[in-house]
Amino acid sequence: MSGAHPTFTGNKALQIEEPLLFEIGEVSKTGVDLIEPDAHDKRLGGLERKKIGLPGLSEPEAMRHYVRLSQKNFAIDAGIYPLGSCTMKHNPRLNEKMARLPGFGDVHPLQPQSSVQGALELIDTLAAWLLELTGMAGVAMSPKAGAHGEFCGMAAIKSAQLEKGDARALVLVPESAHGTNPATAALLGYKVRDIPARDDGTVSPDAVKAALGPDVAGIMLTNPNTCGLFERDIVAIADAVHAAGAYFYCDGANFNAIVGKTRPGDLGIDCMHINLHKTFSTPHGGGGPGSGPVVFSPALAPYAPLPYVVRQGDEFVLVETAGAASDANKPFGRLTAFHGQMGMFVRALSYMMSHGADGLRQASEDAVLSANYVRAGLRDVMTQPFGDQICMHEVLFDDAFLKETSVSTLDFAKAMIDEGFHPMTIYFPLVVHGAMLVEPTESESKASLDQFIATLRDLVRAAKAGDVERFGGAPYHAPRARLDETRAARYPVLRWSPETPAQAAE
Amino acid sequence: MRYLPLTDADRQSMLASIGVQNIDELFADIPAEVRLKELANLPRHAGEMEVERQLGAMAARNMAASTVPFFVGCGAYKHHVPASVDHLIQRSEFLTSYTPYQPEISQGTLQYLFEFQTQVAMLTGMEVANASMYDGSTACGEAVLMARRLTRRSNALLSGGLHPHYRDVAETLSKLSNSPVNALPGDPLGSEDIIAAIDEETACVVVQSPDVFGRIRDLSEIAAAAHDKGALLIAVVTEIVSLGALKPPGEMGADIVVAEGQSIGVSLNFGGPYVGLLATRQKYIRQMPGRVCGETVDANSRRGYVLTLSTREQHIRREKATSNICTNSGLCVLAFTIHLSLLGEAGLMRLARINHANAIALADGLSAIDGVELLTGNFFNEFTIRVPGKGADVVEALAEKGVLGGVPAARLAPDHAGLDDLIIVAATEVNSPDDRAAYVKALREVLS
Ligand SMILES: Cc1ncc(COP(=O)(O)O)c(C=O)c1O
Numbered sequence: 001m002s003g004a005h006p007t008f009t010g011n012k013a014l015q016i017e018e019p020l021l022f023e024i025g026e027v028s029k030t031g032v033d034l035i036e037p038d039a040h041d042k043r044l045g046g047l048e049r050k051k052i053g054l055p056g057l058s059e060p061e062a063m064r065h066y067v068r069l070s071q072k073n074f075a076i077d078a079g080i081y082p083l084g085s086c087t088m089k090h091n092p093r094l095n096e097k098m099a100r101l102p103g104f105g106d107v108h109p110l111q112p113q114s115s116v117q118g119a120l121e122l123i124d125t126l127a128a129w130l131l132e133l134t135g136m137a138g139v140a141m142s143p144k145a146g147a148h149g150e151f152c153g154m155a156a157i158k159s160a161q162l163e164k165g166d167a168r169a170l171v172l173v174p175e176s177a178h179g180t181n182p183a184t185a186a187l188l189g190y191k192v193r194d195i196p197a198r199d200d201g202t203v204s205p206d207a208v209k210a211a212l213g214p215d216v217a218g219i220m221l222t223n224p225n226t227c228g229l230f231e232r233d234i235v236a237i238a239d240a241v242h243a244a245g246a247y248f249y250c251d252g253a254n255f256n257a258i259v260g261k262t263r264p265g266d267l268g269i270d271c272m273h274i275n276l277h278k279t280f281s282t283p284h285g286g287g288g289p290g291s292g293p294v295v296f297s298p299a300l301a302p303y304a305p306l307p308y309v310v311r312q313g314d315e316f317v318l319v320e321t322a323g324a325a326s327d328a329n330k331p332f333g334r335l336t337a338f339h340g341q342m343g344m345f346v347r348a349l350s351y352m353m354s355h356g357a358d359g360l361r362q363a364s365e366d367a368v369l370s371a372n373y374v375r376a377g378l379r380d381v382m383t384q385p386f387g388d389q390i391c392m393h394e395v396l397f398d399d400a401f402l403k404e405t406s407v408s409t410l411d412f413a414k415a416m417i418d419e420g421f422h423p424m425t426i427y428f429p430l431v432v433h434g435a436m437l438v439e440p441t442e443s444e445s446k447a448s449l450d451q452f453i454a455t456l457r458d459l460v461r462a463a464k465a466g467d468v469e470r471f472g473g474a475p476y477h478a479p480r481a482r483l484d485e486t487r488a489a490r491y492p493v494l495r496w497s498p499e500t501p502a503q504a505a506e
Numbered sequence: 507m508r509y510l511p512l513t514d515a516d517r518q519s520m521l522a523s524i525g526v527q528n529i530d531e532l533f534a535d536i537p538a539e540v541r542l543k544e545l546a547n548l549p550r551h552a553g554e555m556e557v558e559r560q561l562g563a564m565a566a567r568n569m570a571a572s573t574v575p576f577f578v579g580c581g582a583y584k585h586h587v588p589a590s591v592d593h594l595i596q597r598s599e600f601l602t603s604y605t606p607y608q609p610e611i612s613q614g615t616l617q618y619l620f621e622f623q624t625q626v627a628m629l630t631g632m633e634v635a636n637a638s639m640y641d642g643s644t645a646c647g648e649a650v651l652m653a654r655r656l657t658r659r660s661n662a663l664l665s666g667g668l669h670p671h672y673r674d675v676a677e678t679l680s681k682l683s684n685s686p687v688n689a690l691p692g693d694p695l696g697s698e699d700i701i702a703a704i705d706e707e708t709a710c711v712v713v714q715s716p717d718v719f720g721r722i723r724d725l726s727e728i729a730a731a732a733h734d735k736g737a738l739l740i741a742v743v744t745e746i747v748s749l750g751a752l753k754p755p756g757e758m759g760a761d762i763v764v765a766e767g768q769s770i771g772v773s774l775n776f777g778g779p780y781v782g783l784l785a786t787r788q789k790y791i792r793q794m795p796g797r798v799c800g801e802t803v804d805a806n807s808r809r810g811y812v813l814t815l816s817t818r819e820q821h822i823r824r825e826k827a828t829s830n831i832c833t834n835s836g837l838c839v840l841a842f843t844i845h846l847s848l849l850g851e852a853g854l855m856r857l858a859r860i861n862h863a864n865a866i867a868l869a870d871g872l873s874a875i876d877g878v879e880l881l882t883g884n885f886f887n888e889f890t891i892r893v894p895g896k897g898a899d900v901v902e903a904l905a906e907k908g909v910l911g912g913v914p915a916a917r918l919a920p921d922h923a924g925l926d927d928l929i930i931v932a933a934t935e936v937n938s939p940d941d942r943a944a945y946v947k948a949l950r951e952v953l954s
Contacts, residue, residue, distance in 0.1 A: 021621045021847050030853030032588055034935065037863035044862070045722045045884035047753040049855070053628050056850015059590055066618070066844055070599035073614035077598030083607070090509055091602050094554050099775075100592075103565025108578040109777030110913045111569065112905045118567030119776045125564075132546050144640035144778065145833040147820070155682050179820035183830035187651075189683045192825045230535035261533055266540040277833065284604040285595075285837030286615040287797070289640070289779030305678070321920050333678030337581050337643035337671040337766075338777025350561060356551035359507040365529050366512050369520055372532055376524040390532055417611055425607075428821070445511035446520065473805070478610035481805040488802035488814040492791065494634045495624040 015479055018068040022496045025055025031062050053498070072479040073286070074422045080444055080452055082374075084394045084425035084437025085178065085226060087256045087278035089367075092354065095281065095347035104346045109338035113318055119342065120316035123309045126349045130274060130293055133360070135265025138301025140294045141308065142340035146253055149273025149292030150184040150220070152335055156271060156296060156303040157218050157247040158188055159332040166245065168217035174203055176227055176429040181220045181251060190217060197431065201227040201386035201396075205236040212244040222251035223267070224258065224392040226429040227385070228371065228437065238268025247271070247300065255279045256441070257368055257393035260361030270297040276341070280348035291344035306331045307339055366442035367393040370449055374440055377453035381460040385432045393441070399434025407463040409434035411471035414482065415462075418475045419455045507551050569910065571774055575941035575948075577868070579888045579932025580718060580913040581642065581669050581744040582777065583769045585857075586936055591771050591844045595837055605797070605833070609812045610804075615836075616811035619799035622843045629749045629846075630741075630763040631756025632785035636796040637813075638835040639782030642766025643672045646712065646742055647679040648795045648829055649762045649784060650687075653710035653738045655793045655828070660685040661707045663737075665700050666693030667717025669744055670919035676712065692922035694719045694881055694890055694915065701731040708735060710762075714742035715755070718918070719881065719930060720888035722752065729759025738762065746770055746783070747934075748886040750858030762786045770849075771841030781838035792818060795829030857935060861887035864942070865933040871946040872931070877953055881928070888932040890915065893953065897929040900952055907948040 010017045042048065057065060074081065081088035099105055107116055127139045140156075143149035154171070161168055171185040175194050182192045195211050198204045208219065219241050223231045231237065241248045250264055250272035256279040264272050276282045277290040284290075296304060307320040308331075318339065319325055355363060368391075375395040379388045383400040399409045413423035413436070425437040440449060462470050475481065512520075517529070526532060533541065552560075571584045578584070595601065599614060606612030606619075619637045626635035639645035650662045662680060664673050664687060673689050680687045690698050696719075704711055711732045715723035729739040741755030743765035755763045767781040768774075786794055792815065800814035820827040849857060865887040872891055873880035882889035893900050897914035904911035915928035933942070 031848035287836035
C-alpha cells in the first residue's frame with residue numbers, strides 16, 4: 001500500500017507520519033520556563049485543582065510536531081486554491097507585519113479611550129473605505145465573520161420593522177443561497193420561503209414579486225450570486241422588495257467581483273456583509289478567523305449594533321452603550337464582547353491602501369478575467385448548468401459532462417489533488433447537479449491558469465476514456481487516501497482519551 | 507501593482523481567448539446606469555513603505571500594553587506568548603489554507619483541531635469540545651440557544667457575575683428570537699441568590715467563575731439545583747488560565763462550558779480575533795453548534811481526521827441547523843493549541859500559580875492605600891477594589907501617569923447601580939514587582 005518500497009517508519013521522505021500530541025508529550029514536561037513564585041497563602045476558596053492530564057512538549061519537539069503537521073496541508077502559497085465562494089487570494093505578508101505592530105496587536109479593548117486613539121482611527125478609516133467602495137450610509141464593524149454579519153443585517157431589518165409595529169414572519173431566500181442565509185433567518189425566528197431561479201441561473205423580479213407579501217420581512221440575495229452570475233435585474237428586484245415594505249439583504253461574499261465596478265448602495269441594497277477574509281485578503285487561517293462588517297442604507301444605519309466609533313473633531317469616540325448613543329441611533333444590541341476583529345481590520349486596511357482605488361478595481365477585473373479565461377479554456381469539454389455565458393469571478397460547472405463515465409464530481413475533485421491542485425468547491429450551490437464552482441482569483445499568473453486548464457482537460461479526457469482507476473482510488477499521492485466519513489459520523493470519536501488508546505498510525 | 511501577476515499583454519491575450527474585445531464586456535450584466543465610470547474617491551496604490559508609514563503613525567498613537575505597567579482584564583488578558591507560537595502559526599500551510607473541506611490534503615489542520623478539542627475537554631473537565639466559536643461571548647450566546655434546544659424551554663437565567671457584555675450578547679440574541687432572559691443585577695459583593703431564581707421554566711442558568719468581578723464561585727450547588735428543576739448549567743470562563751489552578755466546571759456539574767481562550771496563545775488585538783471554546787457532555791453533541799473534527803480511517807486503514815457530524819450544520823441543514831456559524835477561529839485555535847502544548851500541565855499550573863501570587867501581592871498593595879477597599883475575598887488573578895470617587899476618573903488619571911490600572915466596572919454596565927466607584931484589576935505573569943510598585947505609588951498619588 002505504501003508503494004513499491006515500503007519504509008520501516010511508514011514515512012515517505014518529506015511526508016512524515018506524526019502521532020498525536022498526547023502520544024508524544026508528557027505531563028511533567030514543559031517548553032516554557034517560568035520561575036516558581038514565592039510561597040503564598042492561596043485565596044481560591046478551597047477549589048484548587050490537583051491535575052489536568054495535559055501533556056507538554058519541549059520547544060524543539062513542539063516545532064517538529066507542528067511543522068510536520070503543516071506539511072500535510074495544502075495552501076494558497078503552495079498552489080492554486082480555486083475554492084469557489086471563498087476567494088482564496090494571495091495574503092500579503094505586509095499585512096501580517098502591520099497587524100503585529102504593538103500599537104495594534106498589543107492594545108486591550110478596555111483601555112481608556114484616550115490611550116487608543118490610533119486604534120479607533122484605524123477602525124474609522126477602514127469604515128470610511130468600506131463606505132466609499134459600497135456607496136452605503138453606515139457600517140457595523142463588530143461582526144466576526146460573514147454569518148455573524150448576516151445576523152447583524154437581519155437583526156437591523158427585524159428591529160426596523162418591529163419599531164414600526166410591523167412584525168413580519170418570512171424571509172425570501174433563493175434555493176442557490178449559501179446555507180448560512182437560511183440558518184441566519186431561522187436564528188431570528190423567521191420562516192424561509194424559497195424562490196426559484198430562472199433558466200439562466202439568475203432570479204427574476206417576477207418570481208420575487210410573486211413571493212412577496214405583507215408578511216415578508218425581506219430577501220437575502222447573494223450578488224454576484226452563487227452561480228457566479230451578476231443578478232442583472234437587481235435594481236428591479238430591490239424596487240419590488242421596497243414596494244412591499246420589505247428590506248434587501250445582500251450576501252456580499254462575492255464582492256471581489258465588483259469592487260470599483262459598481263456600488264451596492266446604487267443597486268438598492270439595504271444591508272450587506274463584507275467578508276474581509278475573502279475580498280480584502282485577510283488570511284483564512286485553516287478556517288478562520290474572519291471578519292464580516294455590514295454596510296447599511298440610510299433606512300437601516302440607525303439600528304447598527306454597539307459598539308461603534310464616531311469622530312468628534314480630532315477625537316475618536318467609541319460608543320459602547322445605548323445611553324451614550326446619539327438620539328438618531330437606535331442600536332439593536334450587542335453582537336460580541338468587544339469591538340470586532342481588529343487584527344483583521346489592520347490587515348484589510350493594509351491591503352486596501354496597498355491597492356488603492358486603481359488596484360482594487362484592477363483586482364476585480366483580473367478576478368473576473370481569470371474566471372472567464374478558465375471558462376473559455378474548458379467550455380468545450382466541461383458543462384455549464386446555465387449555458388456558456390459570461391461569468392463574474394467564478395465559473396460554475398455541473399457534472400453533465402461526466403454522465404457517460406462512472407466518475408463523480410467527488411472523484412474528479414480527488415483526482416485533482418493528485419495533480420497538485422486544491423479542488424474547487426463541489427456540490428455547492430445545491431441547485432446544480434454535481435456542482436463544481438471554480439474561483440481562480442486575481443492572484444494567479446497566466447501560466448498557472450494555463451496549467452490548471454490543461455490539467456482539467458486531461459482529467460476530462462481520462463474520464464471519458466474510461467480510466468476509472470485514476471479517479472476511483474484518488475487521491476493516491478496525498479498524505480491520506482480517501483477518509484471514511486460515514487464511520488466518523490456514526491461512531492464519533494471527537495477527542496483522544498487515555499482509556500481507549502487510539503490505534504497507532506501505520 | 508505588486509500583488510497582481512497578470513501583465514497587460516496577458517490580459518489582452520486572455521480577452522482574445524475568451525472572445526471579447528475589452529474588459530467592460532465581461533461586466534455587461536451590471537446595468538449601465540449603475541456601472542462606475544470613475545475610480546473610487548480613494549488614494550491610489552501605494553508601496554510597502556508608504557503603507558507602513560501611514561499605519562505605523564496610527565499604531566504609534568496607542569499605548570501598547572507591554573510599554574506600561576498593565577492591569578487591564580475583564581475578558582481579555584495580557585500574557586506572555588512564546589516566540590515559537592507566532593512563528594508556527596505564520597507558516598504558509600497553516601496561514602493560507604481554509605476550512606479542511608478536502609481532508610486528504612488538510613490533515614495538518616484536522617489533527618490540530620482534534621488536539622485542540624481534546625485539550626479543551628481536559629481543561630474544562632468535560633467530555634467533548636467543538637472546533638471553536640468566534641469568541642467567549644458568542645460561545646456563551648450559542649450555549650444558551652443550545653440549552654433551549656436541549657430542554658425545550660426558553661427562559662435563560664443569567665447571573666449578575668456574568669461579564670455584562672456577555673449578558674448583552676445573550677440578551678440581543680434572545681430578544682431577536684423572542685426568547686426571555688432573566689438577567690440578575692450586577693453583583694460585586696457576591697450576594698445574589700441565583701438558586702432561588704431557578705424554576706420549572708428555566709432552560710439554563712449561566713454562571714461565570716471567576717466572575718467578572720474576579721470572585722471564584724463554587725458551581726456544585728447551583729448545578730444540583732438547576733438539574734433538580736430540569737435546567738442546564740452553563741459555566742462561563744473568561745480567563746482560561748484560571749483552569750490551571752481551579753477545579754474545572756465539568757467536575758462541578760456543568761452541562762456546557764464556554765470560555766474565552768485568548769489568554770493562551772492570542773494577543774490582545776484590541777478585542778479580536780479571539781477564540782471561543784465550547785465543551786459539553788457526549789450525550790449533547792448532536793445539539794452542539796459549530797464544526798467538530800473526528801477520528802476515522804482512510805481507505806488504507808490509516809488513522810486520519812475529518813470534519814464530522816455536519817448534519818447539525820448550516821451547509822447541510824440550512825434553516826434547521828444548530829447555528830449559522832461557518833468560518834470560526836481557525837488560526838487562533840492553532841495558537842492556543844501550540845501554546846498549551848508548550849506549557850503542558852506542569853507549565854500551565856505554574857503559570858496559574860504565578861498569576862495568583864501576583865494578584866495577591868497587588869491586591870494587598872492596593873488595599874493598603876487609605877480609602878481603597880478590596881471587595882473580592884477569593885479570586886484568581888483579578889479582583890475588584892472600591893475607590894473614593896468615580897472609578898472611571900481614577901483609571902483615566904492613572905493612565906495619565908502611565909499606568910493602565912484596570913477597568914471601571916461602570917464602563918461595562920452603566921445601567922447597574924452601585925458600580926461607579928469600583929475598578930476591576932487584573933494581574934498576570936507579565937507584571938513585575940516594579941510594575942506593582944508603580945501602580946501602588948500612582949494610585950496613592952491620584953487619591954491624595
Ligand atoms: C455565499 C456565502 N455566504 C456566506 C458565507 C459565510 O461567511 P463566513 O464563513 O465568513 O461566516 C460564505 C462563506 O463561506 C459564503 O460563501
